[in-house]
Amino acid sequence: MKSIIILGSTGSIGTNTLDIVQRFPDEFRVVGLTAGHNIDKLEEQIRRFRPTAVAVAAESSAAQLRSRCANLPVEILSGEEGITQIATGLDAELVISAIVGAAGLVPTLSAIRSGKHIALANKEPMVMAGKLMQDEARKYGVRIFPVDSEHSAIFQSLEGHRIEDVRRLILTASGGALWTLSHEQLQDVTPERALQHPNWKMGSKITIDSATLMNKGLEVVEARWLFDIPESSIDVLVHRESIIHSLVEYHDRSMIAQLGLPDMRTPISYAMRYPARMPLDLPSLDLTEIGRLSFCKPDHDRFPCLNLGYESLRIGGTMPAVMNAANEIAVEAFLNHGLRFVEIAPVIHSTMETHTHQEITCLDDALEADRWAREKAGSLVHALPRS
Ligand SMILES: NC(=O)c1ccc[n+]([C@@H]2O[C@H](COP(=O)([O-])OP(=O)(O)OC[C@H]3O[C@@H](n4cnc5c(N)ncnc54)[C@H](OP(=O)(O)O)[C@@H]3O)[C@@H](O)[C@H]2O)c1
Incomplete structure (x- = not known):
């Protein structure tokens, strides 16, 4: 079973990734999730996938989520620091990088430096600092699997x-x-x-x-x-x-x-299980x-x-x-x-x-x-x- 972390789990790529996890519960275990502000969706995901820890962009959102999830064994962090801690501190083989924009750079680069393989949807960090990301990936023996369909x-x-x-x-x-x-x-x-x-x-x-x-x-x-x-x-x-x-x-x-x-679950699943191809029940x-x-x-x-x-x-x-x-x-x-x-x-x-x-x-x-x-x-x- 592969342990995964999803950065940006409440977005379009994040929810498609969790759809795959749900279809193959014996293949993946979600240990960490991060979101921006959509705590309703994140709460649903916590209840369904039972991650060890999650993080959201603002401390005020984290406080609300903590009171909603008081009966669950989940650690809830906040801010870029909290999101980066999820990307680096948990034991996982693969980080699905699916935050939108430059906000994904620090957590994704930190995940590389913590030795975790990356399934990269969040293209903006590669645009901002592509050479640095690749140099660091080589240095830490990390593979970056593309998720972007192209x-x-x-x-x-x-x-x-x-x-x-x-x-x-x-x-x-x-x-x-x-x-x-x-x-x-x-x-x-x-x-x-x-x-x-x-x-x-x-x-x-x-x-x-x-x-x-x-x-x-x-x-x-x-x-x-x-x-x-x-x-x-x-x-x-x-x-x-x-x-x-x-x-x-x-x-x-x-x-x-x-x-x-056109269905993002195909490239996402390829990055998640490379080199194996998953039997997706899609048209x-x-x-x-x-x-x-x-x-x-x-x-x-x-x-x-x-x-x-x-x-x-x-x-x-x-x-x-x-x-x-x-x-x-x-x-x-x-x-x-x-x-x-x-x-x-x-x-x-x-x-x-x-x-x-x-x-x-x-x-x-x-x-x-x-x-x-x-x-x-x-x-x-x-x-x-x-x-
Ligand atoms: N969607 C696709 O089919 C697709 C295809 C190829 C590549 N990509 C790339 O994948 C990335 C994600 O795209 P998307 O379409 O999934 O975007 P999206 O639906 O807007 O989702 C973005 C995710 O990032 C989170 N987020 C936004 N700002 C944040 C911040 N400042 N700090 C922490 N988290 C933040 C959002 O959280 P909340 O919603 O909770 O605020 C959400 O979970 C982009 O770089 C995009 O170019 C997407």
């Missing part, structure tokens, strides 16, 4: 092959909720409209990132570090149906891809029913965020962390109706333009770049004229 597809398509035989990685992109809208139509897009993803049911931040194509920009950076491939060998292909989850092209021009209906992909698959190039004019991802990698050092933080600020402002959809990319771009990048040699370098960019992007959002 990176899982590449990971699977690389199995049994030599990395030196790879010509390029091709990440597929659904195009998100707004792919068919014109420049003019994008001007008035509401958060509610941008949250209507055609294929995937995910948390709100990643759903907006999909609509701007920043998700693909973040994924290019993630792929660069996960697979140690330069950004010039990473391409993006728009594939609206999300059936081909990504491809690898080899030097002999063979392409190997991984296909399936099969019927290609005769699908009939036709479509592909096209990304549109960088309407969706400039993808290029910002490439640009951040070309500049290097702290720039991807700055891009990531500016994006988090802009997306949050958009979701709160404080910024227009078409203003997200300019805020990120202007933040990047005013940043003097430096090498990342330690965690503090990434955290300082993140702090600087949040302040800068926040002031840019604040200064925008409101209609």
Whole structure:
């Protein structure tokens, strides 16, 4: 039986992970869970999965949860320190890293340093400090298994092959909720409209990132570090149906891809039980029913965020962390109706333009770049004229 810890258990990836645990109770034991603010859901999860310890973002939430769970043998911690303690202090083989955003960096890196293998959904830490995370993983003998469907597809398509035989990685992109809208139509897009993803049911931040194509920009950076491939060998292909989850092209021009209906439980379960495949009782992909698959190039004019991802990698050092933080600020402002959809990319771009990048040699370098960019992007959002 494998002992696991789930960081971000109340989110979309977290609940899908627990769905797998529930289907295979003899395979996994949940020893630790962490959440942000959703203590109703966390309480349900504590009662069902009986973890040894949990943590939430705020001490006030922890206090409420302690009184609700007074009759249960569970330790309840709080704050980044408490979440990090869950990630490091419990005896477990695998940490499912599924917090959204930069908040996952310290707990995930700490879990690596405590020698636990990682199933990585939380892409933002890899964007902020990919080289550091990989260096630390090597140092502590830790494996990082991708959960993101595209990176899982590449990971699977690389199995049994030599990395030196790879010509390029091709990440597929659904195009998100707004792919068919014109420049003019994008001007008035509401958060509610941008949250209507055609294929995937995910948390709100990643759903907006999909609509701007920043998700693909973040994924290019993630792929660069996960697979140690330069950004010039990473391409993006728009594939609206999300059936081909990504491809690898080899030097002999063979392409190997991984296909399936869009369901995150498949890549999550692969990361949880690698190299075994779990018998998931899910609908099969019927290609005769699908009939036709479509592909096209990304549109960088309407969706400039993808290029910002490439640009951040070309500049290097702290720039991807700055891009990531500016994006988090802009997306949050958009979701709160404080910024227009078409203003997200300019805020990120202007933040990047005013940043003097430096090498990342330690965690503090990434955290300082993140702090600087949040302040800068926040002031840019604040200064925008409101209609
Ligand atoms: N969803 C997908 O299908 C998918 C696919 C590929 C990659 N990913 C990546 O996986 C990560 C999670 O995505 P998601 O869609 O599952 O997000 P989500 O549904 O918004 O869930 C995020 C989780 O993080 C917790 N959280 C948020 N802010 C936190 C903070 N400051 N401190 C501690 N915990 C915090 C949330 O807690 P509360 O809800 O309790 O506040 C929740 O448990 C993201 O990095 C995303 O890019 C997701």
